[in-house]
Amino acid sequence: MSKVSIILCHPSPGSFNHAIAERASLTLKNLGHEVALHDLYAERFPPALPDVEIPRDGVVPGVITRHCEEIAQVDGIVVVHPNWWGMPPAVLTGWVDRVMRPGVAYEFLEGDGGEGVPRGLLKARSAVVLNTSNTLEDRERKVFGDPLERIWKDCIFDLCGVKDFHRRTFSVVVASTPEQRSSWLDEAEAMLTGIFGTA
Secondary structure, three states: OOEEEEEEOOOOOOOHHHHHHHHHHHHHHHOOOEEEEEEOOOOOOOOOOOHHHOOOOOOOOHHHHHHHHHHHHOOEEEEEEEOEOOEOOHHHHHHHHHHOOEOOOEEOOOOOOOOOOOEEOOOOOEEEEEEEOOOOHHHHHHHHOOHHHHHHHHHHHOOOOOOEEEEEEEOOHHHOOHHHHHHHHHHHHHHHHHHHOOO
16 A cells, blocks of 8 residues: 655635645545645644754754654655745745755765755655645746746755656636536546556
């Protein structure tokens, strides 16, 4: 049985992000995967990175160690969050800062003091990012350049060794109908089924 981590970051329990994460969890379980769903707000994940954690051999508290151990071992990663200012929410950015750390998600080769290109360490075969947005897709790409694609695909997952990357943005959520949201959830399910198949 393979294991997939779902990282959810939205402050409202009734959000469409929560609905996406719940459907993702159900879909992956139905496919036979073991699922670990983390609602970062509900878990009160501490996002601030203290200086003692920055070195590879830094002092890391237990809650961060548990997240690190899990993300290093999972076969797949699903991240669910809203697009806020072209960035993930601050709590999720803090999760990346503290969990995707050297020695866990990447390492520098011998003789490299940190100025070179790191080698990814994550064993996950696939990563999926599911976003919500209130910006039209055409405007997001033409005006803003879709910064979330660069952040997740190039700056995080590719660097950490996960080459099979997929992302879908559902928009415009604020003006969507219940029927549209239901259709989006079905689309997320089909997407995850196609990527992760059966365990």
